[in-house]
Amino acid sequence: MYNRVCIIVLDSVGIGELPDAAEYGDVGAHTLGNIYAARGGRLEIPNLLQMGLGNIENSRLPSVAEPTASYGRMAEITRAKDTTSGHWEMMGLVVDPPFVVLKKFPEEMLTEWLKKNGREAKWLGNLPASGTEIIDRLGEEHVNTGAPIVYTSADSVFQIAAHEDVIPLDELYKLCQTAREMLVDDLFVGRVIARPFTGKPGAFKRTENRKDYAVPPTGKTLLDALQENGQTTLGIGKIEDIFCNQGVANVNHTTNNYEGIAVTMEALETNAEDTIIFTNLVDFDMKYGHRNDSEGYACALEAFDRALPLIIASLRMDDLLIITADHGCDPTTDSTDHSREYVPVLAYQKNTEAKALGTRKTFADIAATIYEGLGYGEWGIGSPF
Numbered sequence: 001m002y003n004r005v006c007i008i009v010l011d012s013v014g015i016g017e018l019p020d021a022a023e024y025g026d027v028g029a030h031t032l033g034n035i036y037a038a039r040g041g042r043l044e045i046p047n048l049l050q051m052g053l054g055n056i057e058n059s060r061l062p063s064v065a066e067p068t069a070s071y072g073r074m075a076e077i078t079r080a081k082d083t084t085s086g087h088w089e090m091m092g093l094v095v096d097p098p099f100v101v102l103k104k105f106p107e108e109m110l111t112e113w114l115k116k117n118g119r120e121a122k123w124l125g126n127l128p129a130s131g132t133e134i135i136d137r138l139g140e141e142h143v144n145t146g147a148p149i150v151y152t153s154a155d156s157v158f159q160i161a162a163h164e165d166v167i168p169l170d171e172l173y174k175l176c177q178t179a180r181e182m183l184v185d186d187l188f189v190g191r192v193i194a195r196p197f198t199g200k201p202g203a204f205k206r207t208e209n210r211k212d213y214a215v216p217p218t219g220k221t222l223l224d225a226l227q228e229n230g231q232t233t234l235g236i237g238k239i240e241d242i243f244c245n246q247g248v249a250n251v252n253h254t255t256n257n258y259e260g261i262a263v264t265m266e267a268l269e270t271n272a273e274d275t276i277i278f279t280n281l282v283d284f285d286m287k288y289g290h291r292n293d294s295e296g297y298a299c300a301l302e303a304f305d306r307a308l309p310l311i312i313a314s315l316r317m318d319d320l321l322i323i324t325a326d327h328g329c330d331p332t333t334d335s336t337d338h339s340r341e342y343v344p345v346l347a348y349q350k351n352t353e354a355k356a357l358g359t360r361k362t363f364a365d366i367a368a369t370i371y372e373g374l375g376y377g378e379w380g381i382g383s384p385f
Contacts, residue, residue: 001318001374002318002319003275003316003319003374005277005320005370005373005374006264006268006276006277006311006319006321007278007279007324008311008323008324009278009279009281009326010323011083011283011284011285012031012284012326012327012329013031013032013328013343013344014029014328014329014339014341014342014343015030015031015032015033015058015073015342015343015344016029016032016059016060016342017030017339017341020079021339021341024340025154025335026081026330026339026341028333029341030328030330030341031289031339032053032344033058033060033061034294034330034332035294035297035330036061037060038332039294043301045301047305047306047309048346049062049063049064050064050068051071051348052069052070052346053344056073057072057073057358058073058342059073067354069321069347069354070355070356070357071344071346071357072344072356072357072360073343073345073359074359074362074363074366075342075360075362075363076362076363077089077364078094078095078096079096080099080155080190081327081328082155082157082338083190083212083326083338084156084214084215084242085098085099086363087242088217088221088242088243090324090366091221091223091243091364091366091367092367092380093217093218093221093364094364094381095218099156099188099189099190100188100189101152101154102152102189103128104152105126105152105158107126109182109187110123110126113175113178113179116178117171117175120147123147123149123150124147124149125149125150126150126151128152128153128154131151131159131161131195131290132290132291133336134161135149135161135195136202136204138161139161139197140201142166143163143165148160148162148175149161149162153337154335155190156191157189157190157192158179158183158192158193160172160179160193160194161195161196161206162175162196164207165198169196172194172196177213179192179213180192180213180215184215190214192212193210193213194210194212195210196209208256210286212238214243216243216244217244217246221246222370223246224246225371226275226276227247229376232249232250232276233247233248233249233275233276233278234274234277234278235250235251235278236252236260236263236267236278236279237254237280237282238280239251239278239280240253242280248278250274252267255282256282256283257284257304260279260280261304263279264277265311268314268316280326281304283300284329287300288331289329289330289331289336290329290336291336292331292332292336293331294331315348315349315350317350318349319350320347320348320370322348322366323345323348324344324345324363324366327341327343343363345360345366347385357385360385361382363382364379364381365384366382367379367382368382369382369384371384372384
């Protein structure tokens with residue numbers, strides 16, 4: 001049993017392709033294993049390894065004789081590989097049918113969208129693309145014309161890129177809000193994302209003013225259930241966006257791993273009232289996975305590992321720490337999209353014997369574990385570990 005749970009999502013740190021990876025074009029994806037191989041086995045993450053990261057089936061990382069945490073991997077039931085679906089399933093909600101994935105958006109929808117915002121029906125892009133590549137390619141034309149850049153990916157997203165000096169943040173966010181209201185029913189897209197950037201042609205740079213607009217959860221999540229029972233959740237990073245603030249009472253919208261880790265440790269040390277401290281560390285995915293930067297990804301893993309002893313030291317005796325991920329994003333492949341992978345799960349509580357958790361059938365095992373461990377009994381889906 002425990003009184004508080006800290007969930008840290010290492011965004012996109014997958015641990016090997018799922019059996020249906022071929023359907024998503026992700027055969028051979030193994031975010032952790034391929035980064036380790038690209039580094040020639042020089043990945044300095046001793047604390048994660050001591051917890052049992054390398055003991056997980058097919059991890060491709062070194063194992064240890066006596067892991068300090070319970071360890072395993074989880075498959076995703078939701079037929080998707082996006083952030084929203086992954087986080088919702090962790091909280092006990094499977095998205096069925098999954099969000100719509102489009103290669104381009106209907107021109108009539110884009111025309112109506114811009115008209116609603118008092119803009120001329122002119123846009124750039126409207127195709128699957130890497131976020132950094134598309135602003136390099138279309139950024140100068142955007143600056144010259146003022147037309148927003150729209151693009152998608154292999155995930156269920158509608159992304160709007162704009163230079164902060166051309167379309168100010170308030171206007172960009174309004175464009176996103178309007179798109180979010182329109183992308184329903186047959187165009188049921190998981191997230192609308194504001195992608196602001198600055199700089200000059202040849203040196204454009206995305207800023208940390210990104211903002212995500214998800215749909216409200218389509219059913220009851222663990223966060224809702226805990227809120228109904230008078231308990232609170234602190235969302236760190238983009239958690240509030242992923243759940244549209246539903247079930248998330250307290251928020252600290254950090255924008256990078258460093259801030260996210262620091263705020264998580266502060267919350268563990270000082271927050272007695274939050275039952276769930278739910279953190280998303282976005283840099284793994286946003287800065288490195290999507291940019292095919294395996295070296296940057298490796299360095300970010302090492303930075304998190306260096307902070308891990310401090311995070312553990314901040315835990316109280318009756319706290320449960322869960323470290324996991326929401327999907328993969330293998331930076332060593334040609335693709336810049338998310339990858340359909342198992343995700344690791346490490347569960348740590350002081351003075352509790354570690355065990356092998358095996359391969360879990362659903363991310364919802366996290367919700368089932370927390371719900372039972374807080375004394376509420378069985379969750380509707382998933383099995384407690």
